[in-house]
Amino acid sequence: MKCVSFDAFRTLHLLGVSYIKPEHMFAERARIEAADWVLFPEYWQINALVFGLKKRIFxxxxxxxxxxxxxxxxxxxxxxxxxxVPWTLIEPNDAQSAERVWHKMHTPFVAKIPKSSMGQGVFLIESRDDWQQYLAKTPVIYAQELLxxxxxxxxxxxxxxxxxxxxxxxxxxxxxxxxxxxxxxxxxxxxxxxxxxxxxxxxxxxxxxxxxxxxxxxxxxxxxxxxxxxxxxxxxxxxxxxxxxxxxxxxxxxxxxxxxxxxxxxxxxxxxxxxx
Known part of the structure; x- marks a missing residue:
């Protein structure tokens, strides 16, 4: 089984895996095509690997x-x-939707920025001021009950x-x-x-x-x-x-x-x- 990896850290314990820097993907096409698996590609690489080269990814x-x-x-x-799934409302971030969601949710509630991790895009909404600050930071409204x-x-x-x-x-x-x-x-x-x-x-x-x-x-x-x-x-x-x-x-x-x-x-x- 031949594997290439685009993430050296996450495949550190797997011996025999060839590492390729993500930015070298096009220059290393032959090695990629010869592999049974492509491990941990970055998101921007997915279409080229899966739909272009028909590779199996993990x-x-x-x-x-x-x-x-x-x-x-x-x-x-x-x-x-x-x-x-906790009760969740997902709406476009416009004035009408924001007002509707505010009236539907019971404070305190949780609001999240869709593309975030490590808790950095998660907010506790206890007041109108909290809500307005959240709305200024997110492209989409994601409101969820506080468990x-x-x-x-x-x-x-x-x-x-x-x-x-x-x-x-x-x-x-x-x-x-x-x-x-x-x-x-x-x-x-x-x-x-x-x-x-x-x-x-x-x-x-x-x-x-x-x-x-x-x-x-x-x-x-x-x-x-x-x-x-x-x-x-x-x-x-x-x-x-x-x-x-x-x-x-x-x-x-x-x-x-x-x-x-x-x-x-x-x-x-x-x-x-x-x-x-």
Whole structure:
């Protein structure tokens, strides 16, 4: 199995993977075409790789398209798993829509900028002034009910299966749970089976093969907040290696499955070794 990677950091533990700088994609066409898998391309490369060269990419095309912003992912969640999505209003950012959303939502509520990460585009709306400040920063209105929680779950799923997870507890600001915003890890409290089952079903249904899901638990019931196609590995010791192991198993299994339809299903290429 031959792989090329456009992200050296995320494939660090996979030996035998050839690294290509994203900006060298066109000059390295021959190496890309010879590969069985293209790992972690940047978003701007997707059309050329998938539709131009017909290459298999990891993470999956679904992971890129659905995970591109919160609007796309929420609409996918609402279509297939509506009972597990907090009440959310998505509207164009114009005066009429802003006024309508303001009157429909009960304060306090949460407002988000669609293309943001690490909690930087998430706002607690408690007043008209908060609302106006948010509207000045976002291209689209994304308003969501504030769930009664002081922590949430980060669940890592690769190839449709849970790799690991942990609780993220609120930091001193009392709102954000993100580790980058002052939240902290609780890896002693067990992961709720209902949340694990939900994210595995969502991942398989939407073909999300590399995702860090954020899930809120309200009285034992799981709510999907979002997922990150590219997630950090800070939460648990050894998580990076666990993700690499799961990634390798998933790629190898997918490669073997595709080979079953060939005239000669035997793959003469040995599996990629894992760096220790």
């Amino acid at each position: 993470p999956s095309l679904s992971s890129y398209l659905i995970g591109h912003d919160k609007v796309q992912m929420t609409r996918a969640f609402q279509m297939l798993f509506p009972a597990h 009664p929680i002081d922590r949430d779950l980060r669940l890592i799923v690769v190839g449709g299966k849970l790799v690991n997870g942990f609780w993220r507890c609120q930091g001193d600001n009392g709102f954000h749970n993100n580790l980058s915003q002052g939240g902290y890890v609780d890896n002693q409290t067990p992961l709720p089976p209902a949340a694990v089952d939900l994210v595995e079903r969502v991942a398989r249904a939407l073909d999300l093969d590399h995702a860090g899901f954020d899930v809120a638990m309200v009285e034992g019931y799981p709510y999907l907040i979002e997922f990150n196609r590219l997630f950090g590995n800070r939460g648990l010791p050894g998580l990076s290696q666990q993700v690499s192991d799961a990634m390798l198993q998933h790629l190898k299994a997918a490669n073997d499955h595709d080979g079953d339809d060939d005239d000669d299903p035997k793959d003469p290429t040995p599996p990629l070794p894992i760096a220790v």
